[in-house]
Amino acid sequence: MIWLPVFVFVLCVVLIAAAIFAVIQKDLMLAVIGTGIVSVILSALFLILQAPDVALTEAAIGIALTTIIFIITLKKTKRYEE
Amino acid sequence: MRKVFAIILLGIFGFYILSTILLLDFGKRSNNVGQHYLETTVQETGSVNSVTAIIVSYRGFDTLGEVTVLFLAATGLGGILYDKKGKKRKLQHASLIVRVTSQIIYPLIILLGVYVFVHGHLTPGGGFQGGAIIATGVLMMFMSYRTFETNHTILSWIESIAGLTFVTIGFTGLMLGHTFLENFLSLGTPNTLVSAGIIPIIYTAVGFKVGAELTALLDNMLKTIK
Amino acid sequence: MIYYVTSVALILIGMYAVLVKRNLVKIVIGLTIIDAGIHLLLIAIGYVEDATAPIFSMESLTANQMVDPVPQALVLTAIVIGLGVTAVALALVIRLYDHHKTLNINKIRKLKW
Numbered sequence: 001m002i003w004l005p006v007f008v009f010v011l012c013v014v015l016i017a018a019a020i021f022a023v024i025q026k027d028l029m030l031a032v033i034g035t036g037i038v039s040v041i042l043s044a045l046f047l048i049l050q051a052p053d054v055a056l057t058e059a060a061i062g063i064a065l066t067t068i069i070f071i072i073t074l075k076k077t078k079r080y081e082e
Numbered sequence: 083m084r085k086v087f088a089i090i091l092l093g094i095f096g097f098y099i100l101s102t103i104l105l106l107d108f109g110k111r112s113n114n115v116g117q118h119y120l121e122t123t124v125q126e127t128g129s130v131n132s133v134t135a136i137i138v139s140y141r142g143f144d145t146l147g148e149v150t151v152l153f154l155a156a157t158g159l160g161g162i163l164y165d166k167k168g169k170k171r172k173l174q175h176a177s178l179i180v181r182v183t184s185q186i187i188y189p190l191i192i193l194l195g196v197y198v199f200v201h202g203h204l205t206p207g208g209g210f211q212g213g214a215i216i217a218t219g220v221l222m223m224f225m226s227y228r229t230f231e232t233n234h235t236i237l238s239w240i241e242s243i244a245g246l247t248f249v250t251i252g253f254t255g256l257m258l259g260h261t262f263l264e265n266f267l268s269l270g271t272p273n274t275l276v277s278a279g280i281i282p283i284i285y286t287a288v289g290f291k292v293g294a295e296l297t298a299l300l301d302n303m304l305k306t307i308k
Numbered sequence: 309m310i311y312y313v314t315s316v317a318l319i320l321i322g323m324y325a326v327l328v329k330r331n332l333v334k335i336v337i338g339l340t341i342i343d344a345g346i347h348l349l350l351i352a353i354g355y356v357e358d359a360t361a362p363i364f365s366m367e368s369l370t371a372n373q374m375v376d377p378v379p380q381a382l383v384l385t386a387i388v389i390g391l392g393v394t395a396v397a398l399a400l401v402i403r404l405y406d407h408h409k410t411l412n413i414n415k416i417r418k419l420k421w
Contacts, residue, residue, distance in 0.1 A: 012314045019318055019341055023325045028333055035337055038318075042344055049311075049351050050361045051380050052206035053133045056198075057387050058347075060214035065296065066340065066394060068221065072303050073333065073398045077405040081331045082412065088327045096320045103312050103349075109357035116354070116376040124364055132362040132374075136381040148385050155392030162399040206363065210388050272364075299395060 008048060015041045026081050032070040039063050128269035129203035129278035137208070138281050142263040146248065149288060153245070156295045160302050176226045184226040191219035199289030203278045209285040213292025220297050224304060232301060237294045244291035251280055251287075311352035318345030332401050332411045336394065343390045347383050354379035 015038060022034025039062030046055040111117075119136055127135045137145055175181065199212030223230050255264035270277035318341060325338030354376035360369075362377040401411070408416050 009310060012310055015314060016317055016321070019321045022337060022341070023321060023329070023334070028331075031334065031337055035340055038341065038344055042348060045311075045348065046351060049355050050359065050375050051351055051383075052361055052363075053131075053208065053211075054347075054351060054380050054383050054387070056206055056211050057214075057384055060211050060218070061387055061391050062344075064218045064221070065214065065300075065391060068300070069303065069395055069398055070333070070337075073402060076402050077333070077411060081334065085328055088324060092320050092324060092327075095323075096316060099319075100313070100316050103316065104309075106312075106353065108309050108312070108352070109355060111356045111359075111376075114376075114378075116378045117371065119377060120362060120371040120374055130364045132364070132377045133380050133384070136377055137384065141381065144385065148388060151389055152392055155396050158396055159399045162396075162403055206361075208384075210384070303399075 004048075008045075011041055011045060015045075028074055028079055028081060029071075032067060032074070035070070036063055036067045039066070124272055127265060127278060127281065128272055129281050130273050131203050131206070133206075134203050134208055134281065134285070135278075138284050139263075139265060142252075142284075145288070146252070146263075149245065149248065149291065152292065152295060153241075156299045159299055163302055175228055181226050184222050188219055188223055191222070192216060195219065195289075195293065199285055200282065201275070202285040203281050204273065204275070209288030210292055212289040213296060216289075216293035217296035217300065221300055224300065232297060234298065234301070237298050241291050241294040241298075244287045244294070247287040248284060248291075251284060255280075311348065311355075315345045315349035315352065318342075318348065321345075330412055330414060332404070332413060333398075335413075336397050336401065339397070340390070340394060343386070347386060350379045350383050350386075 018034050018037040018041070022031045022038065025031045025034065039058060043055050043059040043062070046058060119140060120132060123132050123135045124130065127139045129135045129139075176184075195212045195215035197212075198207040198215060199209050202208040202212075220232070252263045255266050256262045258264075258266055260266060265279040265281075267279040269279055272278075276282075322338045322340075322342035322345060325341065326335055329335060329338070356375050359373055359375045362374045362380070404416065405411060410416070
């Protein structure tokens, strides 16, 4: 099966690109969405490394709860980094 | 100026860390304590999921510490955001499609969360995952309706009784002559629902406690939006 | 092998955000990215080639065909505690904004008000 290492390589490149995008952006709402994308791809990589318990925990906590707590904070403070 | 210093420092740091970590072999099996846990987990604890047996039975005291840290975080957040005037939530109703769909899906999400923490010793899952799924279902109802309220008194009673159940089961093992958090019920046949002694009871208590805590945390943060 | 390089890159990106950026919410996002990098590093160390998940679902699986279960138990605890740290840090950020009316750390210099 030659397509599995290629698939893992593509996922890792998208992961690093999403992390750099989340750090550089000036609009903080887009930075929070970048953090959510890092959590989603990380959950898929945990499943490829044969760890289903950890993938379920990262999907349930990292995607829903962390993003909503960040968005509630953004609504009470400023949205744009000056 | 500050950016250039930071990039040079991170470059040196990353070079040394990477050259140490690349000395490890990727994918080789080594004989350590994980091998011993894998070989004796079905006879000694009766549970089929090895990660659950490590978290609840072999390292049960660390799980008690983790439950305490989560309780302190939720209480600390309630204390930092405390306001004497007691504001209310001022969001709007969502649109009609979202309201009708969320009323149909809400009992199914609660049922999924309860299924995940009851079958913690047979399939991947457990108390923390089930509690997070229940909190996400309640959050969906908070965002669809403006008037959906949860009773804080009942939530704090559920959380206290679940925490006390965990510690009481530990002390019962101590009183019967063994060690703290020892498996004192019968083990049963593996791969069935009623098996593995006290592991399903402890995970049910942890699932209720984490679900109630995360719901109270989200309600505290949503209540003071202007 | 590619997992080690990716996880060290994630740790370095997170540390850049904590050292250089001046907005408080950006610093908390950097802490979350450092956590993600460390979890990936721990799970990648415990992987064995041509092995499967550590659940004895059928009778014929032996202990020689499974990955190491101890790093998975450690990472499961670490994910939940990372959520707790993020929640308390963001509550402190909300309180600081209410008092100083800015989120720039160069302007919040007094320790006692």
